[in-house]
Amino acid sequence: MTSLKGKTALVTGGRTGIGFGIATALVERGAKVVITARSEDKLRAAAAELGEDRVLAVAGDTADPEHQRTAVAAAVDHFGSLDLLVNNVGGAVRSGRRLVETDVTAYRSTIELNLVSALTWVQAAWRGWLGEHGGAVVNISSIGSKLAVPDGSAYGTAKAALNHFTRQLAVELAPAVRVNGVASGTVLTDFTRANIEGREDKVTGSIPLKRLGAPADVGAAVAFLLSNEASWITGHTLVVDGGRLLHSR
Template sequence: MTTLDLTGRTAIITGASRGIGLATAEAIAAAGGNVVLTSRSQESADAAAAQVGRGALGIAAHATDAEAARRCVESTLETFGSIDILVNNAGTNPAYGPVIDQDHARFAKTFDVNLWAPILWTSLAVEAWMGDNGGSVVNMASIGGLGFEPNLGLYNASKAALIHLTKQMALELSPKIRVNAIAPGVVRTKLAAALWQEHEEQLTATTASGRIGEPGDIASAIVFLASDAASWVTGETMVIDGGQRLGDASEFRREVTARV
């Protein structure tokens, strides 16, 4: 049987100073892997790496800074000798409101971080190691990329494009490199705070699993996709949303209660 053992493997995780990125670093380390955590500042990267502990290295590298990304890849190889896993986790959403109300600056930042950065980091990882040795790439998408909702159209468009790009890269980089994506629902992170902070109780009541997501829920799925247990999985987008895409679960619960 294949396992989730990542002993001897090294992962780079972008945007890993908090939230899903940090939880992923902790989960990969717990599975035996080495982890490189990136953040915009060296201080926050070092703090995150210290929280993970042994086998963790923090490196300052903004997701869209090509030179910083290249230095990070080089430092990873110098320190650990391989890049077996790449988690393109860094994301942003400066654009809120109808699509036609957004300016080019917000558009550019959203697509640069959410779409271009995964291309940049994947190309560097492939050039430096994965192209010859194989590996696993996991892109952080969103259930927003699978549907429509008010005020988040630009962000969701970037995630829809990332889902498409995941399939494209899975074909282009086959057979040595597997490329998959995770599409989280509403998770307790700072980036998603506007979606849950003021109405968590209401959201919990309408979610089939009865709670919003935690960073660890997503991290567990990433460890699976990075491991040999997912060796025949590529080009897929795994939805981890507690049933949020199913719709309002509260109506069903009332019906079941009434029958009982």
């Protein structure tokens, strides 16, 4: 198993789903981890499940610069460093099926959530530790960045921009900081379960590996990209989708 012993990571949106899967993978590989989310009580419960000796919960609004600075400072103060950043928070505000019908306010909110908050988190981590000491960043994208689907225009556009953001940062922050991404396919979480239940056969029918993803699948990929085993990889967005993008349908 890839070792992250001696490293401190910050995972945004680490309370549940893919974020919790990422945090779990990092802890299993020896890292100390700061997780963030809005709900303080639920976040603390997640930290307790992961192991409070290795995990610190810092609650707040992911887009709030003050919260970002506080979380970065807490990592450094509590664990002594902030070597690794995972921009996991994302999602979509429903904005209409077609671009010509899109609610611009909702569209803008989706861009802010998926792209702009990733930028401000990187800025906070750079100023708080990475700029002086180096490290690695992984941005969580989606195969939606590579597909044009109904009602997915804002989310897909935001994630496509995040992929280029990853490439741009990789050039700008090299050689001290490596920056990569993971484009996830359909992962079964509490958030996605309502849209998948009763449609499992249809969803998996277009996945060559014939199963939905699990948070651990994404977590393992993130852990690898953050580790020294990926020390000559930067600017790359790794697709983790069971082969879904190999199908045109």
